[in-house]
Amino acid sequence: MERLKIKTARGDFSVCFWKGPLDAPIFHWAHANGFNGRTYDRLLSKLTGNFNVYAWDMPGYGMTEKGTFYDEVNPVRGNSYDLEALISELNKKHKRKILLGGHSIGGSLSLMVSKYIKEKVSGLILADPVVINYHYQYLTKYLGPFGYDSSTLKLTKQALRKRDRWDSIQTVLTSYTNRGIFRTWKEGFLKDYLLGGTKSDKDGVYLSCRPEIEAASFKNTEIAATPKIIKGTSVPIILLVAEIGSTTASLTSFKRLYSLKKLEIIEGGTHFFPMEQPDKLISLIKGFKSYS
Secondary structure (H helix, E strand, O other), X not given: OEEEXXXXXXXXXXXXXXXXXXXXXXEEEEOOOOOOHHHHHHHHHHHOOOOXXXXXXXXXXXXXXOOOOOOXXXXXXXXXXXXXXXXXXXXXXXXXXXXXXXXXXXXXXXXXXXXXXXXXXXXXXXXXXXXXOHHHHHXXXXXXXXXXXXXXXXXXXXXXXXXXXXXXXXXXXHHHOOOHHHHHOOOOHHHHHHHHHEEEEOOEEEEOOOHHHHHXXXXXXXXXXXXXXXXXXXXXXXXXXXXXXXXXXXXXXXXOOOOEEEEEEEOOOOOOHHXXXXXXXXXXXXXXXXXX
């Protein structure tokens, strides 16, 4: 893996790159909220026989600075413009369409971008993209004052309470191993997440994605990641959905798309199935051409 700095109209992005054959297709992977491109190294590195692979760090995540374009009010929508700028640069550089993939909010952003610049996108591979049911908005608006918390608001509060500083990376690794969401991850993914998502100073190590950035994205999904992002999508899509705790609502809206080539429920998979069953995702990405 090589780390690149790619300059765009929306600022400079730190991007992980895995080199493939010279004339191979270009694949970009967008990470989930709170994570970073390097988190998926053990998955994406297995694609270099078929693709040249890129995986960005969103502004405020991993090794990409928050930047001057960060949208405090609507960060998810702002990140979609950031991703659009990056994909446009990759399209310009390679002079070919880009296959987009993404996990969780990364899938949602890729879906949004595919409509802005469909002429530059060859298809989508979405791993449990975040799509919120409309009723969450209404429940939050009208029942929030009485104590109702939607799942996204619960995640928002959890992110703000999250510990984000330790004395060493080994301490973090020990603290996270076999706990919480990391309990089901295949070996190595947690280490790669920390290598790509921590920085150090005189007081030790800290998460480069600040809790307030992660929390803002969770909160904003109720406005930005509604079924509206599905409608009108025209590029070929493979949609993979977790059997357990999926964040993908409105499957009916996906099924209405003529461009939906495959919908698969990942048996036994949680929202983190890319880290639990990477071989499944690797196989589907390699075989995308047969669906397009």
